[in-house]
Every structure is written in structure tokens, then in C-alpha cells.
Amino acid sequence: MSTAPPSAAASADTDEPIAPPTDRPAARRTTSVSPDGAAIWRAVRMPLLLAALVLIVVAGTVLITGGRERGDLDPRAADPSGSRALAELLRRQGIDVTLVTDTTALLTAVEQTPDTTTVVVPFPERLTDAQLGAVGVLRPARTVLIAPESAALEAFGVDASDSGTVSTGVLQPRCTLPEAERAGSVNLGGRGYISNAQGAVRCYPQEGQPTLAVVPRESGDVVLFGTGNPLRNRDLDEQGNASLSMQLLGGHPTVLWYLPSNAEDGGQEGLLHLLPAGWRFGILQFGIAVVLFALYRARRLGPVVTEPLPVVVRATETAEGRARLYRRGRTAGHAAEELRAAARARIAARLGVPSAAAPTALADAAAARTGRPAADIHDLLYGAVPIGDDGLIALADRLDLLEEHVKTGEPQP
Template sequence: MTATRRTWLWVAAALAAIVAAAAVGTYLTSPRPGGRMDPHATGPDGAHALVTLLRDRGVDVVVAGSVADVERQARPDTLVLVAETMRITDEELLERLAKVPGDRLLIAPNPRARDALAPAIQAGPMRAFTAEPDCRMRAAERAGTVDLRSTATYVGKQGEAVRSCYAGALVRFHRGDQTVTVVGSESFMTNADLAREGNAALALNLAGARDRLIWYAPQHVEGGKHAAAKISDLIPNGVRWLFWQLCVALTLAAVWKGRRIGPLVAERLPVVVRASETVEGLGRLYRSRRARDRAALALRTATLHRLAPRLGMGPAPDPGALIATVTGRIGGNPDLLWHTLFGPAPDSDDALVSLARTLDDIERQVTTS
């Protein structure tokens, strides 16, 4: 083998090693996609950072993808964290969760999950604040001031012994031999907010209370009752004849008008602007002018326009009637729904993002209810 050939072989081997190292580094450092409170996601809404810290402290974190997984892994000495409860659509699943052994840590539960898993408390007003614990709960005292952003609060029902911290955003009570802890916000556990104030300490103290943690934050709808629904199932039986009559009338009108219209003429548009570019440009304009009030009004107006037809109401429903209808459909606190749909404008960009997520959650619950 000549010297020149050996030199080229060494160069090729070096290039292959560099490419392999770059590929491995890219794979290890690239963001891992996932939804809110996903323990594997490294995006802003994920919880990979918290799960990594818990495992570094020796906590055995078991990720459960379904209620059946929780039932298989739960033991009396475990802590079961339950989040993203709006995706649990079956009441039977919530009843099964209530029966598994171990303590509970409920993160921002919806009304159905709160009634099934934390019956000793009821919802209070919505708050947005950074606060001191103002209680004698060890996990909160060690964390000190935390930034919970927009959070629900809770109060104990009459006759129930409930400990409250952070003005009701964190509560704890005992149910038999179980300790149930409820937090009104999940933002302090996410990758984006874990480093704010004492958020990391509070998250580690709550989720690391036991040596074994079962993390259950479903990323898809579980229960499937509404997944199999068809369009025909959404039409009441009493108006089906009217629906078909309207279809016939529209067909006849199209045939009648079609006779008077000449052949189509293709016309080139001077400029084609994609819808995504229009939305992005409008959003940047709002942000540059700090027009959070106009952005919030646009979000709320769009949500109301989509909710009204789904609730069987007119294009301009009465706010009181709309709140009553939504409350009857998905439950929840009427005052909180009023504050979300018709309340004041957000005072920060983070509050505006939280409002958008809350509006999306309300619309999704109405759609699947």
C-alpha cells in the first residue's frame, strides 16, 4: 500500500469520525417534541427538566401512559402525580384513579377530576401572582416565594380539614391513609418556568415527597367516548328532516342561479398572501404596540363565534346565557368562566398566552362534551 493511499484512508476515517460525532451530538442536543407536562419533552411546556432533577435525587420516576399503567405500578408507598386531566373523558377512568393506592398530587385538575379525586375541596377565584407561602406546610416553607402565574385557588368544603398555602393555590388534606395535594397551576413545573423564583424547590419538594413517583399526564384523549362520534350523531333527530329540506333548497337555488352565470374566467391576483403570514404580521404589530387588549379581544371574539353555534345559540348571545350554557355543559366556576371570556385585558404577555390556552381548553371541552 502506497503512502498516498494510506494518507487518504486516514483522512476518510477522520471525516467519518467527525460526521458520526456530529450526528450523535445533534441527536442528543436536539429538542424533544411533546405536549404540556410531557416528561420526555424538552420544549417550554414540557417537564423533562423536573423529571431529570427528580431522578438525580434518587426518585424512581415511572411514566404512565394510561390509567391501566397507573393501576399496575401504584403501591401504598408511591406518589401518583395526575396532570392534564381535561384529556380524561371517561368518568369510570377517574373512579379507577381514585381507587389506586398511594398519595396524590393533582396538578390543575378540571372540575370532574377535582370532584372524583379531591372531593374535600371546591374551586375559588382565579389569581395571577407571585406570593409567599403563608402557611406551615414544609414543602412550601422551604420553597418560599414562587411564581405561579395565572392559577386556580381552592377552599375546603364545610367540615373538611384542609391546609392552604399561597392564598389557596396549594392545598392539602388527608383522605383515609392517603395525603392529597392539589396545585392550581402547572406552569411552575414546566421547563420554561422551573427556574423562576422558588418554583424548582416547590416542584421538587412536592413531586419528590416519596421515593417512587408515578407520572401520569396523558398527551392524548383517554376514554374514547367522543372519538367515535359521527357528524350525523351531532344532529338532533327532530331537525334532520329540516336539514335535508335545506339541502334540497340549496341545490335547487344553485341550479337556478347556475343557469344565469356564464363560464368561469381565470383571473390572476396581483399578490398572493398566505394566511399564516397575515396572522403573524398582525401578531407582531400587536406586540410592537403592546396592544394586549386588542389581541385578547380578538381571541375572545373568535372563541365566542365558534362556541355559539356549538351551543345552539345565535351569533350574538347574551353573555349571562352563554356562561350558564357553558357551565351546564362542562361544569366549572361561572365567575372563572366570565373572567376568561369577558374579563379585563391581560397585564402581561405571559398572561395573554395563558388566556389563549384557557380559551382553547374551554373550546376543546365544549367540543368534546
């Protein structure tokens, strides 16, 4: 007769389950919900790819446009509106062309060599009042103003007036200015100038208004260009533009080209304005890429999905919880109105009375159904606030009794 192993017997006596024998430990199960390396890479690879693409585009833009600083009539700019070609031609003639972006530096340089310096001021109306006041008192050997208006002419002490805008085109000198006679026809126009100063020379009339004038002052003279076309890269090789510009700007060994920086006089411009144009364009591209990626990855709004509640709460528990809140807040009136509103809705539905009906209509219908006076029913459904918890309980009992009689149609005693 065979006997069961001791372990089996013990298990039988104690009714405990027997663990299956194993030769190796069970594999450990992980319950971690933290993302692993592969999940992190899948999440960040698209943003990294977009960032790398933006950096490549920005770097390519900077390399392509490197050394070409943009700016209208800027002696460093090689784009069509710049004046780098004219500056290089003047330097080949031995003339020192220096870009000055600081007003204090310009004042110091002119004070050191006033008799051998030409100051070029493109679009003086763009200067601030403080800059106009500081530069206008300078008296170098020659001052060249590009398209100045009346306020700038007054600030620089020029005995001339602005006669308004005129059309641009190829114009003839029609004057005795040697530089204009040697240059011949040029692309001028833009603004016209009138000057009755002694010794003033007026050239290149358009629509009856001279668009180039040389006006003497007590020290040096002032050259007024109606437009900056003869100085720009795109027009320099046309007509006599290069000849006229080089003669009028290259009459002295030093040319100071005054283009004040945006951050001068108080630093009102922010850091973004100090960045090169290529970097600002790259930042804009990067911002657009980020917005597009956010829209691509954003959660789509679809239809509402119902999900089962994790815990089923009985209606009685909900009612008891709300009642405790009302009691804690001492809002017996609000609780009574809630009870009455619910009772009115049920009674109206039972009697077929519209929910928007007047209180008297509901009371009369309930009175006809139960045989109770309409005034008592009106007081019960729309009456005063009960006093204390006992009054609230009594109100609830009376409402239940009224609903029961309305439901059964039995007369109420």
C-alpha cells in the first residue's frame, strides 16, 4: 500500500494550494510605466529632425549672404539698393571712406579734420531730433544730403527750400557746374530744391524744379541730391551716375558716411533688431516649423466617448451627500426650493400642465385632482421657507404625500 508524500498529506490537511515545482526561478515581471530609450527616441526624433533642418537652412542662408550687409545707401551693402560699389571706387582713387554709426564719433572725426572731410548723410529726415541737432551744426568741407526735406534743410542751415516730389528719370545738367557738365545725363529726380543763395548752382531740372543743388555756407558747401539713385549699386553703371557721384563725394581725401545705428540714443531697439537679417529670418522659420509641428502632433477633437465610471455611486448616497452639504452650509431655503422644484416638475408632468405655466394654474390642476383647496397646494409648492431641519423634513413628507395623491387620483383628506 502506497502512501502519499508528507508534503501532499500536509497540504490535504490544511487545504492550502500546492505550488508547482520549478527548476528555475520564475521570470520577473516588470510593472514600470516609465518610457524606455526607444520610446523616448521615437518621441523626440521628429523635433530633432526639424531643428536640424532649420539650422541647416539658417547656416546656408548666412553663408550665402555673408559679407553682404543689407541697407539702402549703405556703403557695406552689395545688394541693388546699397552703395558698396561707389565706396570701393572711391577707395581705389585713394579716398578714405569710413562708415560712422555713432554721432559722437562723427563729431569727433569732423572736428579733427574739418577742411578735408566730406560728410554723407542719406535720408536725413530719418534722423532723430537729437541727431539732427548734433550733426546739423557741423561744418565740414562738404556735406552731401540725400533727399532732404524742409526740416533737415533748416537743421543743417542750408539756404534752400524743398519744392516737393517730382518724377525720376534720365535728366540733363542744364547748369554750369563742372562736375555735372563732365558727367552729362544722370538718373535723377525725386525731390526738387529752390535756392536763392549767392553762388548756389541748380542742375538737372525736372518739371521745372532743380533736383541737384550745390549751396554754399559760411564754411564749406552742401550738395543736395533729390534721390539716391546715382549712388546705388543698380544704377551706378548707367548714364553718368558714377562720374557725378565720384566727383561730388570724392572732392576731399576723407568721406564719412553717416548711418546711425538703431540702438543709438537710448537703445530703444530690442535685441532682435540687433541680429542680422539672416538670423531673424531663421528664427521666423524655426517658429513656423514649431507651430506646424505642434499642429501635427496636437490631439484631434473627435466625438465624445463615454467611459464606464470606475465606481458606481448609488443615487441615495448622492442625495445624502448633497443634503449634508446643504446642512453644513445652513442653506435650508435652497434645499427647500430644490425639493419644491422637483415636486412641481413631476406633478406638472403627471397632470399635463406646461412647465412654464403660472403657479396658480399648477395649483388649480392639483386641487382638481386631489380635492384639496388650491390655496393650500399653492402654499405647499410655492410657500415660505421652512424653519430648521424639522420643518424641512415635514415639507418633504407633505410633498411626497401630495405627489402620491396626484398619482393615484384619490381625494386627499
